[in-house]
Amino acid sequence: MTSAKELNQISKFLSLILRHKPDTIGIELDSNGWANIEEIIIKTNKFKYDGISPLNLPLIKEVVKNNDKKRFSISEDGEYIRANQGHSINVDLQFQPISPPETLYHGTATRFLTSITEHGLKSQQRQYVHLSTDVETAITVGQRYGNPIVLEVKAQLMYKQGFKFYQAKNNVWLIDNVPSEFISLINM
Numbered sequence: 001m002t003s004a005k006e007l008n009q010i011s012k013f014l015s016l017i018l019r020h021k022p023d024t025i026g027i028e029l030d031s032n033g034w035a036n037i038e039e040i041i042i043k044t045n046k047f048k049y050d051g052i053s054p055l056n057l058p059l060i061k062e063v064v065k066n067n068d069k070k071r072f073s074i075s076e077d078g079e080y081i082r083a084n085q086g087h088s089i090n091v092d093l094q095f096q097p098i099s100p101p102e103t104l105y106h107g108t109a110t111r112f113l114t115s116i117t118e119h120g121l122k123s124q125q126r127q128y129v130h131l132s133t134d135v136e137t138a139i140t141v142g143q144r145y146g147n148p149i150v151l152e153v154k155a156q157l158m159y160k161q162g163f164k165f166y167q168a169k170n171n172v173w174l175i176d177n178v179p180s181e182f183i184s185l186i187n188m
């Protein structure tokens, strides 16, 4: 039985190579973000990463299946894996724009508020701004950067004005940017 800690380490490692730095182990993603699983296993094991290698197919499958945020998908033929969202490298996940709920939420840290109020939400290093359907998730996201705050985004109003929203396979909502006029701070 693999420990939760070990699975978490593998998840973090897969996030790194499938979202940000495939060159860490010398692999390439295709234009839709897919990487060959066998190649990942062979190349990861060459580096002997503490807590990650020896990596094998059952371990990867376990991480994909039990991942708390369903971060990864395996292709239908079982040969490829990709991250469902969160990329900083330019990949086309072939999202279709869809109508969002009335309101979506973004968790961030207090220290970013002034800049967000001035410039709106920008995607920074990632391809998209990430939004959630619930406040609890937003709080957890915000805590990664410090004292959390939650911003409410008038998603449906934006949609009606022509902004494109996408939904990743794990229910994270994505958008290019959110101008500040659609953002308000939630009192917690």
Ligand code: HQG
Binding pocket: 015, 069, 071, 086, 107, 108, 109, 112, 115, 116, 119, 120, 121, 122, 123, 124, 125, 126, 129, 130, 140, 141, 142, 145, 172
């Ligand atoms: C902030 C994790 C100043 C933004 C999470 C955020 C999420 C601005 C940070 C996913 C700004 C970017 C994404 C502006 C935005 N001025 N700061 N104009 N506009 N920001 O990590 O949303 O666990 O790229 O508020 O759970 O924090 O990795 O985005 O604080 O779902 O699967 O700039 O990553 O998922 O940070 O997190 P990030 P995020 P995983």
